[in-house]
Amino acid sequence: MSFDIAVTLQRGHVRMTYEFAAGPGLTALFGPSGAGKTSLLDAVAGLVRPIEGRIAVSGATLFDRAQRINLRPEKRRCGYVFQDLRLFPHRCVRDNLLFGWKRVSPDERWLGIDVALNLLGIGHLLDRMPATLSGGEAQRVAIGRALLSAPRFLLMDEPLASVDADRREEILRLIERIRDELSLPILYVSHDRAEVERLAQQIIPVEPAHSAA
Amino acid sequence: MSFDIAVTLQRGHVRMTYEFAAGPGLTALFGPSGAGKTSLLDAVAGLVRPIEGRIAVSGATLFDRAQRINLRPEKRRCGYVFQDLRLFPHRCVRDNLLFGWKRVSPDERWLGIDVALNLLGIGHLLDRMPATLSGGEAQRVAIGRALLSAPRFLLMDEPLASVDADRREEILRLIERIRDELSLPILYVSHDRAEVERLAQQIIPVEPAHSAA
Amino acid sequence: ATRSEDAPIVLAAASLQESMNAAADAWEAKGHRRPRISFAGSSALARQVEAGAPADLFVSADEAWMDELESKNLLRSGTRSSFLRNTLVLIAPTDSKTILAVRPGMPLAEELGSGRLAIADPGGVPAGIYAKQSLTNLGLWDSVRGKLAPAENVRAALALVSRGAAPLGVVYGTDAQADPAVKVAGVFPQTSHDPISYPVALLDSSRNPDAEHFRQFLISSEGKAIFRRFGFGTQ
Amino acid sequence: MSGLSPAEWEVLLLSLKVSAVAIAAALPLAFGLAWMLARWRFPGKVVLDAVVHLPLVLPPVVTGWLLLLTFGTNAPMGRFFAETIGLTFLFRWTGAALAAAVMALPLMVRAMRLSLEAVDRRLESAARTLGAGPWRTFLTITLPLALPGILAALVLGLARSVGEFGATITFASNIPGETQTLPLAIYSALQLPGSELQVARLAALSVLLSVGALVLSEWLARRSGHGKGRHVL
Amino acid sequence: MSGLSPAEWEVLLLSLKVSAVAIAAALPLAFGLAWMLARWRFPGKVVLDAVVHLPLVLPPVVTGWLLLLTFGTNAPMGRFFAETIGLTFLFRWTGAALAAAVMALPLMVRAMRLSLEAVDRRLESAARTLGAGPWRTFLTITLPLALPGILAALVLGLARSVGEFGATITFASNIPGETQTLPLAIYSALQLPGSELQVARLAALSVLLSVGALVLSEWLARRSGHGKGRHVL
């Protein structure tokens, strides 16, 4: 199983439960706004601590409350494209892209910098500061940063929301190649039905959360 | 003419020129990422000062360098849904929604609060702080805030980027009603071809910017 | 009671705090308004007078600042007089065994050992200037100049000795008398330094009739007797 | 520690009055300066910055002396205030307040400047498009977002003014009931041998006063608590 | 103003040394305290906060006395330092540096705390997912983002330590060449009538020293300039 998840999360007064086991390939999370998709990705990345349950990716347990396992985020090796991007504002685009890249050994890397710059069309932005980027430019840098950190699985939260059609097509093809050639497990959130249907091996519906008593 | 625009903008080393006159209804700006769509909306809202040219909306001149006219943003009465949302982080959702609403006289308002809450599905969020909202929730609050300020024209920068399909349909219908029943001029940015084709009376292509010498 | 706003304002050197308060109490006991007294360093008080502060009487710890004010015509002529005298003593903590006859060649540096001699700052504070003068005249200055602990004022020097931070110190006789934690280990000869005198004068800007009366009380034999209780000499 | 003597009460209340007036007067001035330093660009900005820091750099006694030269009865500024609004400083509690305000100013300016520089200007422009003029935007967006710095300025300024000694005794003198604030009373007590208990009591009062201000500011900060929420990790 | 006399040079260099050592020593401690106050929750946090503010609230002379009682030759802390690392403070320049550091501490803690509290924690979590451990994240994300506060702390701390007088003269005494920093030299000069010129020269030196620090910090701030960019309005 690429993702083996059975957890309960608490956010504010809302409690959310997820339970699914996904096979290889790309797994799409599909559900209305506020259902808890981002919360789940945060939990898989190790940024939110579930109150209950177990998370395993490609057979490795990342979290298991019963066994008191809770891998630190930096040990999970996920490539997380945040819904709110989170580019480092004090570092230029180049430094943002290389932040994760510098922290893995060369033989683990599976994406070349030049290939990434080319496919994402951000080669001309390297010296710019994030605050000066347009919405789509920033989003592509965020994708590049996550991919270049040579992750073992991907968490993508609406990564193409403000990317234009031509570029979107190229990036979709890149994601398909990552999925097929590297067989990296991918957890993918999108509101675009067509996108999801094209990419996903499995679609996991996320039900709206209910207020805990 | 609802939008009568002929301006040149400078951003960093990039210079962008726009020239079009749009009839009534919704005008979509369509172009690749980084072409300058957001920059144009900023200029129409009065947040970026063009280095040259003229901007008029519904016959009223907002900016004219030759005539030294440059209306302050607060006098332009635009309803701007920002690409980066810009909710006020220190105020709850209710205060965000009412920020503009409180500043117009009651007879100018054209959208009831209850209607807005209902259509946008944000009635249950009123007491929450923006930092606790999900991506789509925040986006809907940003739309509500702009609409409730009773603007005379709308600037919408990918307002539906992270809104789910059902809600999107409802909001699209609301925009159509605003466009048709109130005949408010709307300048609309989206990367979704289908959305644009459904909404727009006119599509203005925005060409990628070129570096100024 | 009378409104204290109308009471004269007396500027007095900080080292006079106990004695001047006692004098003011005595004055009040005689049915007068108690003057309001500001205790601070003589230099600060004199500068306040120069800036036009609405004070009535100035009692300085040295003649230099009084001279300065007189040269600027800020004193009421004929009201200046030096009415108090003090002595300079060597002190040690009460439990110390040191007793020294203060004379040329006395083994001051040896007594200090690795400790320091607490004095008021010889760079400007009157008690420190007198101490330097004495030690120089006694030929001891060079042997102790590297072993000094100059303090902000004479009372701070006193405290350094009474808390054991310094084994010896040079202060006024009145200071030594005030602190039971120190004892007088030696007295500097009057001839080794300029006379230590405290001048008083009415300020030219004074409009308060009580001020002149209080000044006369201070220099009267009744007033001087109060100061003698605190160890001052009078003249 | 037993109850306070009347003399101690007098000193405490005077200190409170002096500090409160000093900070109330310094706050708008400090904010104005912080605003200029954070938001404006003008020639001589470094000079202004340096002047604001002066009371911090100079020994307090020198600051007191400079105040004496500036606000003395015969000095131009002193005469100006006396003649226009009948306000004199020398030997008056107003002088102690002026000294405390001047000494607290640099701390207050820095804290507020730090917060003002961190305010996201994009939020201000959003408020403008929603019909708020510059002034309204300032009141509803900038000011509340800079609140942490303003509260820090209040606490620092109050603490500094409660502890102010050197400039006060030099400028306003040490007159009981008029300019003898807590630090000056402590100084007077320190002049007397064997006054440790008295000094300790007065010092404890200073500390209590400032802890009060501290707790108040933490409470205000929490109450307005920007609801950062959604903290991850 | 003509060149400096050898005595003035000595005072200036000593002041520089004392301030530099004081701030270098205080910086990590102040940062640690700022971190605890900004990031941790623990019982007695208000107490720690109050203790940090103490040197600001108490008159400097009292702080000097407390230092004397704590770090004096016979005091436990004083003996501890003397016996373990051979470091003594009383009447030594190290004592002047200790006094300056203690007096500067509250200002430094506040400035750094203000900036630390403003750091967006979501950026730290992003760094974690990219493989940076807590320490690396701190160095590459938190620290640079808190830089404005750290620079402000440096400037405030340096200015405050250059101006420190009361605690220093009480604790370390006024020994030329050993503990006589600029403010102490100024104090000595101020005691004598007609010393205005000498005072002015020394005060000007203090100001120059601090302006230097100020300009340096502004330059550092600009160089690291977070590239806020895209300012609208």
Ligand SMILES: Nc1ncnc2c1ncn2[C@@H]1O[C@H](COP(=O)(O)OP(=O)(O)OP(=O)(O)O)[C@@H](O)[C@H]1O
């Ligand atoms: N600190 C909080 N306090 C209260 N509720 C919270 C908090 N944080 C998140 N929530 C709620 O948790 C729910 C799940 O949020 P999440 O961001 O996971 O949604 P999502 O599925 O990603 O939505 P979207 O598609 O809009 O991004 C939402 O209803 C959100 O309002």
Ligand SMILES: Nc1ncnc2c1ncn2[C@@H]1O[C@H](COP(=O)(O)OP(=O)(O)OP(=O)(O)O)[C@@H](O)[C@H]1O
């Ligand atoms: N401060 C700046 N310095 C340099 N270039 C800038 C700056 N601000 C904006 N730009 C550039 O201006 C161009 C136009 O940006 P704009 O945000 O208007 O694009 P956009 O059409 O909205 O793109 P998107 O669809 O990605 O949001 C982009 O190439 C952007 O990189």
Ligand SMILES: [Mg+2]
């Ligand atoms: Mg989400």
Ligand SMILES: [Mg+2]
């Ligand atoms: Mg854009």
